[in-house]
Amino acid sequence: MTDIKVSFGWNSYQTCSAQQCSNASILEQGVSYWQDSNIIISLFFYVAVAGAYDISLLSTEVQRSAELQVTIPTISYRYFAKFNTDSLNLSLGTIQIKYPGYYQVNFQGTNSLVNRKTGYYPQLNSLILSGSQNQNAIYFVNDSFSSYYGRRGPSCHFTYNLESKTNIQQFFNEVTVPKYWDAVGTYAMAIGFDYGYFGMQVNSESERKILFSVWSPQSTDDPSQISADNTVILVSKGNNTVINSFGGEGSGGQSYLVYPWVAGVSYQFKLVGQPSTNGYSVFSAYFKDPTKSQDYILIASWKRPKTQSYLSGLYSFIENFNPEKGHISRKAYFNHQKAIDYRNKEVKVLSAYFTYDVTADKKQRFDYDGGVDNVKGFYLRNCGFFNKTNVQYGDTFIKNK
Template sequence: MHTKRHWKPFTATCLGLSLMTLGFSLNPGLAGAQSKTFTVPANKGYVLPFTAGRHQGVSVPVGYPETIRPVSKWTDKTKSVVWYLYQEPGDYNFSFDGQVDKGIDLPFELSISDADPAGQFNEQHQRITFKGSGSRDTFTVGSIAIADTGYYRYELKPKADPKNAITLHSLFFTAENGKGEVHQTDYQSSPSVHLSFSSTAPTTKSYDWIYGEILVPKGGDPLATYYESLGFYRGYMGIQTNSDQERRVLFSVWDSKDAEKDKSIQQSDLVTLVAKGPGTVTNNFGGEGTGGQCYNPNANWETGKPVHFLMNVLPDSNGSVVISAWYQIDTKPWVYVASWRAPKEKRYFDGYYSFIENYGYTNGWMRRMAYYYNAWGKQSGGGDWVSFNRVRFSHTDGKPGQRVDYEQGVSPAYPDRFYMASGGYTPTKLTANEIPLGKQIPIKDLTSFKKQVQDALKEEVKRQ
């Protein structure tokens, strides 16, 4: 549900800043004894238009969670800085804390809009000029009336060469009579959202094969996104948007202990590579536990086409398990990724989980989205395939005033698919957590996959 939000019309000429009459006004009464001021670090914004790489034309240093480092090195007049702020109803005085080189006047356009594309607020624009004194100043903009709680988008865009002459430290919002709240998000990434799969059908919850599909729709694939498909007790598998040219399939398995934190770790705790496919790159990873990682840099999955995932776990007599993974893009042949040996482990899969994660901060306002569906597990010991038709939701944020822009549940467009979305600074949406049980077994004959596992074990023996 969306209600109209309003900015209080105003005009003014203020300290360090000249304003034209386009919808802003200065209200000195807002800064009364009962007022409260909210400080938004200027580096809690984004650079738009987004370009990959470090050289953005303006520096907005990443800071988590409350680090204040200034926006600076503004040399590109085509680049804006955009803040998405969560605000509650109230009247606010709005100002910038910054510095402009002495004797330089810098014209900008300030645009304020509803962050939700479905919102009814009409975008407003204001031409402003920062006048440089060479000292750190408070540049008072004017008053803003917020009628409804939600995300608001503030864009500051140069109208001439910024000349690397401006530094912005903070945005100030002073609420009249203490009514209102303003929150920047602690991090500029987007929420990680998860689905944990299970079944309404009778099952042992012990599976030696698991299967799932992902379809990323067009426009749902910003850079630095990981769409995990099969997550389990020792690792995970999924797809990534690594660059405009590279779309990886990734498969990782954790060690028995964290090599970066646990000093008691032994060589026997580390995962080892059993075998890998011809296009697979392998390495070690850390930062979230340690383990073995592999990926196919030339997978080249595409939006609008499904990616199929298959994984097998084979317990061995020496107290370890061998975990193998494959993928298929649309109707192309299946691709073998690798097999890893996970030590000190005896378990079969008991189901799996999926997620969407933004592992890059600089494009965290973009919306990531994918369908997750046709989920199955084959019961160990030669049992039947079981359809996973129920999910449990979870996420990494959702705190008031923070990142609540995520969606999870049964797709409104496809009643036989779950979906997840993250980012966009839109309202939270949660739908149903159950779909009908699947009827079509995904893979009827596993013979060729079983043979690849056995061939991998033979290759491991030869190396020893």
């Protein structure tokens, strides 16, 4: 028999809303400092092999006697776990899993008299599943992987196949995030290219942005280390565009417009790129809100040094950049792609092929999807622990017009 230990620090989220409860602390060590009975901690894992599993809860600190309600909604499982100060490993019985897929286990303090004493609820460290002979029966974000990227969830991408890749000067894309699929942390990246990326973000409950960034040719995550001859230079910007440098994932020039874009509306993006003088190339990003105007507005125009290039490596992606929100699904449609070369001749966009990041590649998360809708366009979906789809890395999709 194999004991499979699913760590809370890599695989759990607080799933009640901020209006209902205070916050627990979810760190790599586990879940701690929670005493509000409205808090729900949800742990997620993927079961590849159906069967009966004995489950137990491992804690490293129990300050006081307490009761936790443990539920697995999809299999109608409910258990009251009674912790005493000397019970760090508590059996929760046996669960029968009939179908492979993602399972969510919820933990919530009860309102019993024993729980009204002072102190925090027991620290949640690991859920242990026993009973399988197969070491690959359960998949989850394991301790050897990044808890930050694992809890963020997988990113997935479409790379566009063009009839010709030579001297593409302009690229157009339309992005629609459907209603109710715009969780905080969403980045629907409309036009990525070899030297930067351009799209729209949900930064908080009250702020959204249209973001355009261009990488420096110098390889560093620290923008203060970029030499003068490797610095991306601002050429021009829109009236309300904010200009910054950025780091942490390479470094370069960042520009963004705080803009209240709305889920369900199809926004249009235009990127222009071409060689300039003195070894620079100029890349300019434009955005259109069809509910406000039929004209594009400039976000920013940047000069990238040591570069003589038109647009290349054109792609789109969807990601979640907030690790506390990796349990919520996102979706975006990408439609009406158009490419124009330096002679002002339209170049056909033939197809899009699907890829994903290391989180999916290492089988840490399976909640990713991509495909095509002949009306709405190519679509990408990620996060939310939905059951694994049939899309494969490298699958190619063609939109029938």
